[in-house]
Amino acid sequence: MRFTRDGLLTAILVVAALFVGSTLTQYLPKPDDFRDDPFPVAGAFGEPVRLRNADITVTKVQAARTVELFGQVAATDGVWLVLDVTYAPRHEPGVLVGSQPLLSAPDGRRFGGLQAITNNCGPANPGLPVACQLPIEVPADALEGLVLTIPAENGQWENDEVTEIDLGITAERAAELRASEAQVTLQEPTVVRP
Amino acid sequence: MNATWWRRNRFWLALLVPLLFLAVVASSFRLVNIYLPWDWTRPIVAHDTSGTLRQDFLGFDDVRREREVRVQVLSAVPQQVHGDAKAAAGAVLWRILLEFEAAPDQFLDSCTIELQDAEGTRYGHEGGMESVDGSGTPWEARLAQRCVPESAPGPTLEPFTGKLVPSPVERSRTWRLEYLIATPEAVEPTALRVGWHYPEYLVLEVP
Numbered sequence: 134m135r136f137t138r139d140g141l142l143t144a145i146l147v148v149a150a151l152f153v154g155s156t157l158t159q160y161l162p163k164p165d166d167f168r169d170d171p172f173p174v175a176g177a178f179g180e181p182v183r184l185r186n187a188d189i190t191v192t193k194v195q196a197a198r199t200v201e202l203f204g205q206v207a208a209t210d211g212v213w214l215v216l217d218v219t220y221a222p223r224h225e226p227g228v229l230v231g232s233q234p235l236l237s238a239p240d241g242r243r244f245g246g247l248q249a250i251t252n253n254c255g256p257a258n259p260g261l262p263v264a265c266q267l268p269i270e271v272p273a274d275a276l277e278g279l280v281l282t283i284p285a286e287n288g289q290w291e292n293d294e295v296t297e298i299d300l301g302i303t304a305e306r307a308a309e310l311r312a313s314e315a316q317v318t319l320q321e322p323t324v325v326r327p
Numbered sequence: 328m329n330a331t332w333w334r335r336n337r338f339w340l341a342l343l344v345p346l347l348f349l350a351v352v353a354s355s356f357r358l359v360n361i362y363l364p365w366d367w368t369r370p371i372v373a374h375d376t377s378g379t380l381r382q383d384f385l386g387f388d389d390v391r392r393e394r395e396v397r398v399q400v401l402s403a404v405p406q407q408v409h410g411d412a413k414a415a416a417g418a419v420l421w422r423i424l425l426e427f428e429a430a431p432d433q434f435l436d437s438c439t440i441e442l443q444d445a446e447g448t449r450y451g452h453e454g455g456m457e458s459v460d461g462s463g464t465p466w467e468a469r470l471a472q473r474c475v476p477e478s479a480p481g482p483t484l485e486p487f488t489g490k491l492v493p494s495p496v497e498r499s500r501t502w503r504l505e506y507l508i509a510t511p512e513a514v515e516p517t518a519l520r521v522g523w524h525y526p527e528y529l530v531l532e533v534p
Contacts, residue, residue: 226441226451258454260511261418321463324415324455 169291171284178301181219184285184294187227191281192264193217194300196310197317200250200268207249211272212310215317216281216300219325220254221262228255229265230287236269236300239278244271252319265322276307367439368526376400376532384524386434387489396429400519401503403442403533409507411458412465418455418509421516427474428501434482434491438474438523442508442516442533449520455509474521476502 176182181190197213199206207213214236220229231251236244254265271279281298284290302310333340371380377399385391401424407414414420421442429435442450458465475481481498482491510516522528 222454224447225449226454228453256451256453258418258450258509258511259448260514261415261455261509263454324418324457326417 171290171293171295173282173297174294176296176298178298181221182296182298184283184296186225186285187223187229188219188221188262189229189283189296189298190219190221191216191298191300192219194302194310195315195317196313197268197315198313199316200319201316202250202252202268202319205250206316207270209270211270212276212313213317214269214271214276214279214310215319216267216269217264218254218267219262219264220257221327222255222257222259224259226256226258228253228257228287229267229283231267233287234267234269234281234283236271236275237280237282238271238275240275242272242275243282244275245269250319252322254322257322257324260327261324262327263322264320264325266317266319268317268319273311276302276310277304278302363526365525367520367522367528370520370528370530372530374532376534378529378531380521380523380527380529382524382527386491387484388491389489392434394433394435394523396427396433396435396523398428398521398529398531399426400424400531400533401426403516403519408459410465411460412456412507413459414509415455415457417512419512419514420456421508421510423506423508423519424503425506425519425521426501426503429481431481431494431498431500434484435475435523436473436480436483438521439528440474440506440508441520442510443518443520443530444510444514445517448514450508450510450514450516452506452508455511456507474504474523476504 174182174184178191178194181188195215197215199208200213200215231253232245232247234245248268248270250268252265252267254267255263257263279300279302281296281300283296285294371378377397379395379397381395383391383393403421403423405419405421407420409420409422412420427435440452456465475498479494479496479498481494483494485492516533519531519533520528521531
């Protein structure tokens with residue numbers, strides 16, 4: 134084997150390229166860092182949020198000390214936030230299972246899941262949206278700045294779309310909600326005009 | 328790099344094309360092994376109101392079985408009220424009569440039946456209807472989604488073991504069942520989809 138000037142230059146270039154490449158790779162985000170991240174779809178209170186399979190609109194937020202569904206009553210020391218939601222699947226039938234919506238507080242706490250009382254939204258067919266009331270129990274100190282997250286597919290919190298709906302609860306509104314002593318009887322899902 | 332370099336390395340350059348293709352194919356394993364088999368991705372289009380679904384499927388007891396069933400759409404009639412169900416405002420109920428034909432030992436419980444319009448939008452049997460008496464959910468209509476006769480369903484699934492339990496009464500070779508599916512009033516269904524296990528499903532014309 135005979136070393137030539139071109140050969141040496143090539144070897145140096147290859148080593149340099151490997152060095153630069155491996156150094157850059159260390160600083161680039163790794164697939165594991167974001168492989169399971171959801172795709173957030175931001176929205177506002179009162180506006181339809183368009184997920185890949187359905188439109189979701191929060192039309193009203195009210196507070197209760199007690200909620201009732203099918204004769205079952207559940208009270209809380211915190212606040213039952215009752216969200217009036219319209220669920221409109223677009224291309225195939227769907228249901229928004231009541232344990233899916235989560236409320237996220239600015240400090241990172243999340244509320245929802247399977248609770249004393251959960252209410253489904255649906256089943257619904259495309260073109261025939263359903264209005265429903267979703268109760269979520271939250272501590273009294275967590276109301277301000279709550280964001281509603283709902284996955285496009287029930288149970289699918291990774292690699293899929295998730296709503297991020299700011300409920301618009303200011304400090305004043307949080308105080309109003311906190312003071313509520315109401316009992317809300319939850320309505321069954323009903324079909325509404327699109 | 329001059330023309331000589333390209334000529335000298337032409338074999339490796341040509342090999343790049345199939346290698347890149349293989350790299351793409353190898354990275355599609357999630358699509359092929361996970362996503363496609365676990366959704367309705369293989370339509371069997373009958374181009375008729377009658378068709379036969381053939382598939383082999385893995386049961387909950389890890390046993391692979393063959394399925395062969397013929398389905399025919401006998402009629403699809405729009406109406407506002409049927410049984411305990413009425414169409415919601417702006418909706419219409421399609422009363423669908425299906426005929427099934429299969430060997431008595433075929434496992435045919437738990438099917439999915441949907442109407443489809445010309446745009447491909449699908450409509451299920453639960454949404455878009457209300458109870459006639461205003462009490463909320465029309466349970467009778469909503470629970471009627473079976474593909475086998477209630478009195479002689481054929482093999483059914485044992486809930487905890489996933490094994491198939493033989494029918495106490497042998498199912499006849501043909502039977503008829505009725506379904507209700509709500510669509511918006513303006514929708515004209517063009518096809519009916521029926522399937523048991525992902526990913527194959529039958530697409531039939533609506534008479």
